[in-house]
Amino acid sequence: MSGGKMLRQIHFWILAALTTVLLSGCGSEYLVLNPKGPVAETQYNLIIISTILCAVIIVPVLALTAFIVYRYRDKPDNKAPYKPEWAHNTALEAIWWGIPVVIIAILGYFTVRDTYVLKESPNKEVAPMTVQVTALDWKWMFTYPEQNIATVNHLEIPVGVPVHFQISAEAPMNSFWVPSLGGQVYAMAGMATELYLQADEPGEYAGFSSNFSGEKFAHMQFKVVAKPKEEFDQWVKEVKGTSPAMTKEDYNELKKQGLSEKKLYSAFPEGLFEEIVQRYSHGHDMDHVMKKQPAPTGDKSKETSQETQQSTDMSNMHGMDHSSMKH
Structure with a gap:
């Protein structure tokens, strides 16, 4: 065997061994x-x-x-024809x-x-739940405006319910990603991007930062726990009953550079997410993202409440009309 051929074979087996070692780290x-x-x-x-x-x-x-x-x-001995003047x-x-x-x-x-x-929401029959996501250095903060609770590096959602994520940052641009539930969306200071996700079965799903944002961005990981609606409601009650409320001082500490463990808060300052967005928005209109979600087509309770409110408004208007006529 010639020296050149032997060298090529050695290179091949070295590359094969390296490939085997690298692929062994894949789950x-x-x-x-x-x-x-x-x-x-x-x-x-x-x-x-x-x-x-x-x-x-x-x-x-x-x-x-x-x-x-x-x-x-x-x-x-190659007999292939050679045609240098090959036509169009x-x-x-x-x-x-x-x-x-x-x-x-x-x-x-x-x-x-x-x-x-x-x-759009992946399920038109169920009202979406809103979760506000804020990317910090180097941690994720989640605020639940409907439940009035907040978490850090931990997210729980009900199974079968679409979640409308409103995403922003008070740090360098980042990217919010839960691969098992959907694609990534950028988190940018002064802007509110949006993303719909839904878990169809209970479980724990990994969440990541998929955009380089500094020294410790690789540690910006969080766990998404999907559980039945009843268990999610019970979890919310436990958080409200056993965790401290987040103050402005707590948030100012959170937004400082550094890692953080999982944290739970029974409440958070009203309008915190909107304040974060507007702080860097320079007058840009974010209402198209932060507006209230319409009631789903299959949610009869909301339709009933809207009809009741309309009836009340009409009664009030009639009362005002009679009152004006008497005057």
Whole structure:
């Protein structure tokens, strides 16, 4: 065996050994490819469609490349024809331009369709719950405006209920990501971005910071606990009954650079999230994100309460009319 061939084989086995070692650190569960909710399911389907459409181009190109390298390799007895003056071929031009155009059009259709779907609540029959997310250095703060509780590096949500996340930052730009439930969305100071997620089954899901934001950003991890609605309500009661209330001083300590353990608060300063957003918004209108969510089509209780309120308003108006006529 020649020295050059032996050296190439040594290189091959070294690379194979390094690949084995590196891949051994990969877990058996790929979070992005194991969706646990309707948002993640939609994105997973889009990934599969995109992969198939890309493979339609990539696989034939790689196969043709290998064939051409082999067929037209330089050797003395190679009988492949040599045509340096090869003429224009309309049929081939139509193939290698037409197929990619068609594939891009198909991929564009599915991408646009799913993008608009993901901007809305995944479940129109259930009222979404709002959770406000604030990225700090280097921790995540979650405030629940409807329950009036707050948590740090810990998030609990009810199963089967869409969660409307309002996301901002009082720190360098970051990215909020729960791979098992959906894709990432950026958290930016002075802006409020939004994201809908929903867990279809109870469990614990990993949350991450997926954007470099400083020395210890890799430690900006949190746990998402999805549990049945009754258990979630019980958890809220426990937090309100056993945890301290967050003060402005507590928040000022939280926003300082540094890591933090899991924290629970039975209350938080009113309008804290809105204040954080407006502090750096420079007059930008964020009402399109922070507005109240409409009642779901299947929520009869809210429809009834709205009708009752309308009746009360009408009665008050009639009373005012009679009163005006008497005067």
